[in-house]
Amino acid sequence: MNSKTKDCLSKTYRDWLWVILVLxxxxxxxxxxxxxxxxxxxxxPATQSVQxxxxxxxxxxxxxQSVQxxxxxxxxxxxxxxxxxxxxxxTPWLAPIVWDGTFDEDILNEQFQGRNITIGVxxxxxxxxxxxxxxFLETAEKHFMVGYKVNYxxxxxxxxxxxxxxxxEGRKIITLVVQNYSxxxxxxxxxxxxxxxxxxxxxxxxxxxxxxxxxxxKFNDHVGVEMLSDLVGTLHPGFYGASRETFTxxxxxxxxxxxxxxxxxxxxxxxxxxxxxQQVYKLTKACHEAMLIDKSNRIEAxxxxxxxxxxxxxxxxxxxxxPPEYMWDKQLLGWPAFLRKMRMLAVPKNHAKIRNx
Amino acid sequence: MRWRSMLLAAITLTLLSIFLVICSMKLPATExxxxxxxxxxxxxxxxxxxxxxxxxxxxTPWLAPIVSEGTFNSELLNNAYxxxxxxxxxxxxxxxxxxxxxxxxxxxxxxxxxxxxxxxxYIFTDDPEAIPHxxxxxxxxxxxxxxxxxxxxxxxxMRRMESINKFxxxxxxxxxxxxxxxxxDMVFWNPWGAETLGDLVAAIHPGYFTxxxxxxxxxxxxxxxxxxxxxxxxxxxxxxxxxxxxxxVYEFTGGCHMAILxxxxxxxxxxxxxxxxLNRRFISHKPSKVLSPEYLWDDRKPQPPSLxxxxxxxxxxxxxxxxx
Numbered sequence: 001m002n003s004k005t006k007d008c009l010s011k012t013y014r015d016w017l018w019v020i021l022v023l024x025x026x027x028x029x030x031x032x033x034x035x036x037x038x039x040x041x042x043x044x045p046a047t048q049s050v051q052x053x054x055x056x057x058x059x060x061x062x063x064x065q066s067v068q069x070x071x072x073x074x075x076x077x078x079x080x081x082x083x084x085x086x087x088x089x090x091t092p093w094l095a096p097i098v099w100d101g102t103f104d105e106d107i108l109n110e111q112f113q114g115r116n117i118t119i120g121v122x123x124x125x126x127x128x129x130x131x132x133x134x135x136f137l138e139t140a141e142k143h144f145m146v147g148y149k150v151n152y153x154x155x156x157x158x159x160x161x162x163x164x165x166x167x168x169e170g171r172k173i174i175t176l177v178v179q180n181y182s183x184x185x186x187x188x189x190x191x192x193x194x195x196x197x198x199x200x201x202x203x204x205x206x207x208x209x210x211x212x213x214x215x216x217x218k219f220n221d222h223v224g225v226e227m228l229s230d231l232v233g234t235l236h237p238g239f240y241g242a243s244r245e246t247f248t249x250x251x252x253x254x255x256x257x258x259x260x261x262x263x264x265x266x267x268x269x270x271x272x273x274x275x276x277x278q279q280v281y282k283l284t285k286a287c288h289e290a291m292l293i294d295k296s297n298r299i300e301a302x303x304x305x306x307x308x309x310x311x312x313x314x315x316x317x318x319x320x321x322x323p324p325e326y327m328w329d330k331q332l333l334g335w336p337a338f339l340r341k342m343r344m345l346a347v348p349k350n351h352a353k354i355r356n357x
Numbered sequence: 358m359r360w361r362s363m364l365l366a367a368i369t370l371t372l373l374s375i376f377l378v379i380c381s382m383k384l385p386a387t388e389x390x391x392x393x394x395x396x397x398x399x400x401x402x403x404x405x406x407x408x409x410x411x412x413x414x415x416x417t418p419w420l421a422p423i424v425s426e427g428t429f430n431s432e433l434l435n436n437a438y439x440x441x442x443x444x445x446x447x448x449x450x451x452x453x454x455x456x457x458x459x460x461x462x463x464x465x466x467x468x469x470x471x472x473x474x475x476x477x478x479y480i481f482t483d484d485p486e487a488i489p490h491x492x493x494x495x496x497x498x499x500x501x502x503x504x505x506x507x508x509x510x511x512x513x514x515m516r517r518m519e520s521i522n523k524f525x526x527x528x529x530x531x532x533x534x535x536x537x538x539x540x541x542d543m544v545f546w547n548p549w550g551a552e553t554l555g556d557l558v559a560a561i562h563p564g565y566f567t568x569x570x571x572x573x574x575x576x577x578x579x580x581x582x583x584x585x586x587x588x589x590x591x592x593x594x595x596x597x598x599x600x601x602x603x604x605x606v607y608e609f610t611g612g613c614h615m616a617i618l619x620x621x622x623x624x625x626x627x628x629x630x631x632x633x634x635l636n637r638r639f640i641s642h643k644p645s646k647v648l649s650p651e652y653l654w655d656d657r658k659p660q661p662p663s664l665x666x667x668x669x670x671x672x673x674x675x676x677x678x679x680x681x
Contacts, residue, residue, distance in 0.1 A: 013360035020367040085411050092403050092430035093437060094422040094552060094646070104418035111419060111643065226420060244402040265403050317437060320420070 087323070087338055091265065095229075097321045100340040103226045109147070112225040118149040119228070120207035120277075122195055123215040125154055126180045126187045130161040132215045132347060137165040137173070139219035143343070148225070151207055155194055174202075188270070189291050189305045196284035203277045210280040213344075214271030217327070221343040229320035231275040231283070233313045237324035237333055239267035250307040255299050256290035257307035259314055268313050270306030272327045272344070275319070283312050400430055413663050417591065417647055423561075425649035426665040429552045435473060438551040444475040445554075446533030446603070448521050449541040451480055452506050452513045456487035458542045458672065463491040463499070465545035469668070472550065477533055480541075481520055514596075514630045515617055522610040530603055537600035538610075539669075547651075547668040555646030557605045559639050560598035560653040567661075568593075576633040581625050582616040583633040585640065594639050595653045596632030598669070601645070612638050 084101045091097060121140070125133050137152060144150065149170040154162055157180040167173065178194055181187045195203075195212060203210055209228050239247055247267040250257035274280060287308040294301060301307035325339060329346040409415070410427045417423060447466070451459050459480060470476065476497040480488055483506030493499060504520055507513050521529075521538055529536060535554055565573055573593040575585035600606060613634040620627060627633035654660075654670035 010360050013364050017360060017364045017367055020364065020371050023371055085408055088404060088408050089416040090409070090422050090428050092400070092433055094424065094429050094434070096416055096420040096422060098420065102416055102418075103420050107419045107643075262399060 091317070091321055093317045095317065095319050095321055097235075097323055098226050098326075099323050100325060105222075105224060105226065108225050112148070112228070115208075116149075117208040117228075118151060118206065119145050120151045120153055120203055120210045122153045122155065122191075122198075122210065122212045124187065124191050124194075125156045125158075125162070125215050126178070127157065129215055130156060130158050132217075132349075133161075134163045134165065135218045135347060136213075136215055137163070141165065141168055141171070143219035143221060144223050145225065146222075153198070153202070155191075185300070185304050192284045192288040192291065192305050192308070196281055196288055199277060199281040199284070203281070207277060209274065210277050211274035212272070212280065212284075216347050216349055217271070217344050218347055219343065220345050221325075221341045223326065223343050227274075227320065227322055227326065229275060229318070231279040231313075231316065231318045232273060232320045232322060233266070233268040233309075233318040234272040234322040234327050235324050236267045236269040237328050240324050242267070247310075248303055248307075249310055250301040250303070252299065254297060255301050255307070256293050257301040257311045259311055264310070264314055265317070266321065268306075268310050268318075269327050270303065270309050272322065273309060273313075283309070283316070286312055400433060413649065417643075419643050421555075421643065421645050421647050423647045423649055424552050425651055431548065431550050431552060434551040434554075438554060439473055442475070443534040443554075444477060444532065445471050446477045446479060446529060446536040448479045448481065448524065448536065448538045450504075450513065450517055450520070451482045451488065451541045452504070453483065453510075455541055456482060456484055459487075460489045460491055461544050461672065462539075462541050463493075467491070467494055467497070469545035469547060470549050472548065474551075479524065479529075481517075481524075511626065511630055515626070518610045518614040518617060518631050518634070522607060522614055525603055525607040525610070530607065533603050535600065536603045536606045537598070538606065540597035540671075542672050543597065543669055544672055545669050547666050549652065549668050553600075553646070553648060553652065555601055555644070557601040557609065557642065557644045558599060558646045558648060559592075559594040559635075559644035560648040561650050562593045562595035563650040563653055563655045563658060565593035566650055573636075574629055574633075575636060576627040576629075578625065580623060581627050581633070582619045583627040583637040585637055590636070590640055591643070592647065594632075594636055594644075594647075596629070596635050597671075598648065598653045599635060609638060609642065612642070 084099050087097070087099050089097055089099065089102055096102070121144070123133075123136065133154065140150075140152070146168070150172075152171070152173045153176055154173060155176045155178050156162060157178060159175045159177050162173070162175050165173070176194075176198065181190060191212070195210070211227075211232075244264045244267075245261060247259075247264055249259040249264055249267070251261070252258060253260075273283070275283075287305060290308050290311070291301075291305070325341050325343050327344050327346075328339065328342045330342065331346070331348055335342075410425060413423070413425055415423050415425065415428050422428065447470070449459075449462060463478065466476075466478070474496075478493075478497070478499045479502055480499065481502045481504045482488055483504055485501045485503050488501050491499070502520075502524060504516075507516065517538070521536075525536070537553075537558075570590045570593075571587060573585075573590055575590060575593075576583035578584060599609070601609070613631060616634045616637065617627075617631065649664075651664060651666050651668050654664070654667045656667075656670045656672070660667065
């Protein structure tokens, strides 16, 4: 070869060399990262998958005698003042979203009164959280399932700190002494285990419906039988109207609570779920088992029991969904137009002072 | 020469990296198998800032959904219900001349009714020979139930509640999970799927959904057990479509049958036969799901804009010619 061709060839080789080196570096880096990610996870235990397929049952509605009421629902368009057109009333699987203005309390009460139901409420007042009990119970007596039999199940490690509150007829407080955990995340997550355990011991025989609530809340407005159904989830007020890509689902495939991007219906609140005892039992048992699997894989879901709840409700669609009226934070979120009522409100608290004490 | 050897080295390095990447890509696939299988269904996020149908009522005051096109995702619902291995039953009465409707009913049902589910058709007839053989898809069966014919069509109509109730007690409760009781002189035109499944399901009568309730053709004579007073009532439901979980349908038909017997003892027949009794009962035992007139249409009526889809409708026929 003459020197000019040699130079040309050298130049070509050099250019191609740079291209290939850059590509090699990129691929090398990518594959290294990739391999490290996967080899770092320990093998899955051969535990049975926790997935259930259950019928999303619609609740039974029977009324012994005829019902008379004022307004006849017309199928064609009504004026905005009479019904809600600003919000969706149904999920895509036809579960009602229980907005104010969409239901008639009298008709619903007529349907439920004849059935002699008892509603159980589970609240966890571990360590310093006992201070929330008084306000919770007092406001519940004013607003929650008024006229129905209610059992408040207070899970606590400080039974002497459970306040004595005057209760309406047919309502009682049952104190259940449980162990505490040093981390607040563990306290939160073990609620699932405790609720599922007590289902067999107590709930199956004593109550028809279970409502599992956070204790650092207060009732501010009516919460009644309109919320009762086979399986009920509540929309987290902080994510209402947000795109599902921003939902703080667990995004790591290693966790049992994993929900990939592009999937998911709503972001449900960990502090307000419920339904028929059988359904709540299945939910809490599944979440507890999922958390155990995660623990053995040394992973903790980003929002703990709430992440697992969201996974469960994605796979087992709730039969009723409660809008953010049922769980609001006025300090953080104000009072937007779509919110006609604030039925339950977060009680302001100092996180640093309360947690882990 | 130096550059060339360096180039060769770089190519080798690249190929090695590609090889490693491919190897590591295999790992997620095997790891995924250890996780529970994730549902593959993709659908857009449900909207929370707007309503799907603003022109029609989609929820009753007792929070029963009113099912119409646009309010549900049928793929999602079918995906939720199909794995449950449910059997859906259909009862239809083909008495006397009404046997001529069986073929079209069944053929259209095969195309549109509960696709992908196990379906049992129960055709009640006084003339089993007249029931045509219609090819059915796998997982779908036809049973012919012989019943007594009556000279008056009103009598035939009124006996349906009793027949369905007895059938559930003897066979139905073992064979189906959900049961729909449909009129035979109808045709399916569009999909009828899992969106209709519910504990107790009623359908709005196509003739009365825009009409105030004092104009509903309820039974207005206090002597009848089907009596509905002024100021009572929610919707006027059609007798041609009702259903639900088999236990609920058993209770419902039993209640209607008792009411019909009481009327008979008093020598009175309700204005619209068992449809009157059905409407009376649905006031005190409200349906958990209501089907819009898409699911029970009358082809003689002009289709209003609020009706996006007609799924099940009457066959245009000379009804006087057929009855008796």
